[in-house]
Structure formats: structure tokens, C-alpha cells
Amino acid sequence: MGIGPDSAVTSLITMGDKPERLSTEASFAALRGAGPIDYSSGGRSARRLNHGGDRQANAALHRIVFTRLRQDPCTQA
Template identity: 45%
Template sequence: MRGKSDPIAPCAAATAVLSGRATGTPKSRDGVVETVWVLRTARRHQALDAQISPLVKQAAPTLLELYGVGPETAGQRLASAGDNPEHMGSEGVFTHLAGVAPIPASSGRTHRHRPNRDGDRAANNALHTIVLVRMRFDERTRAYVERRTKEGLSKKDMSAASNDSLPVRSTAP
């Protein structure tokens, strides 16, 4: 039987529980964010899409103000985080949730990181969509891409770095 072989996640989870940092509060599954999740899941009629935008604005008004973030990607980010945005203490927490945070893959004297293949793939897709939009249309991101390309960085590496800079917290009370 093959299972998860990465020892970092279970050790980090156990440490968080033992230190008291992990509260274990589950997603409440009610409220505006749950409605966004249901509408995203239903997606059978275009009329449902029109209902997502006001709910996203209600749950996280500043999220839609970010360049490249539309109702669909914002809705996915909210659905992934759930009705308890306090769980998302930092951008790093969301990057782990979405499976885009690098994890150590060192051996001997070689120190490197590899992509984390775990996580919420739909959240990862939303982040990827935002990054692609920014790489194509946002002047600041285009300047970044040009500069980093000259430094020898691939677009895939730049995309991963950009995911870390996207805010995740809801501003809902």
C-alpha cells in the first residue's frame, strides 16, 4: 500500500497541536461563503454566476479590488478558506492549502525545494488563473516577468513566486 511519504506535514500538524497553536475549529459550513461554494458547485445556469459576485463582495469586498481577481477566482478562494478566515493567518497558510508552497527536497549537500503536490487543486487553479491574467495584462507583473526572465528564471518559477503574494484574508466582520 502506498501512502503519503512526506514527514513534514504530519510533524508540523502534531507540533501545532501540542503547542496549542492549532485550534481545530472546523469550517462552519453556513453563511455567505457556503452560499458561494454551493453556487460554484451548481454552475448549471449562467444566472447563478450573477449571484456569486454580490456574495463575494459581501464576504470579502477588497478581494475583488485586486488586479486579476474576478468573482469566479475570488469565490473559489473564499470557498477554499471557508467561513473561518481566521484560519488563514498568513499568505503562507493559503499557499499550503492550495498546494503551491515549496517543500524541502534536499539531499546531502544539495539544498533545494520541490513543488507541493498536495492541497486544494481548485484553489491552486484559481491562483494560477490570477497569475496568468497578471502576467498578461498587469504592467507591474509584466515588468517583473521581463526582469526575472533576463535573470534566467522560468515562467513556471515566476508563477509560483507570484502565488505567494496574493492576499487571502476576508475583510468580513
């Protein structure tokens, strides 16, 4: 539920021909540009969203998540 043909194709293209490189959730998030990265400014340290990933893959992930949030009771809970 929530994964249409466009989102599925975008995900497959992003993974490419080496899906074994996505061994963890962190590597999957980094590839899509959805994972946090650490940064520091002066004496302050914080995290921000990584904007260096694949924008189309990130948009597909966004569509999947929000479709599931609207329609799937388990995801809503």
C-alpha cells in the first residue's frame, strides 16, 4: 500500500545494480538524502537533514510515507 509504479521504479533506479550496498537503514537514508548529518558552528553541535541525496528518490519516499499515513491504520498507530 502506498507504492505506485512511479515510486517503485524510482526506488529501483536509485538502488541501481548493486542493492547490497544498502545493507543498513542509514545507508538507505543517506542515498536518498533523508538521513541526518552532524554539523557544528562555533561551540554548538547539532544535526541537519542531508540535502546531498537523490531528490527524485527522496520525493518518492515522501509520497510512499504520506500515502501510508493516510490509508494504513497500522502506520497511523
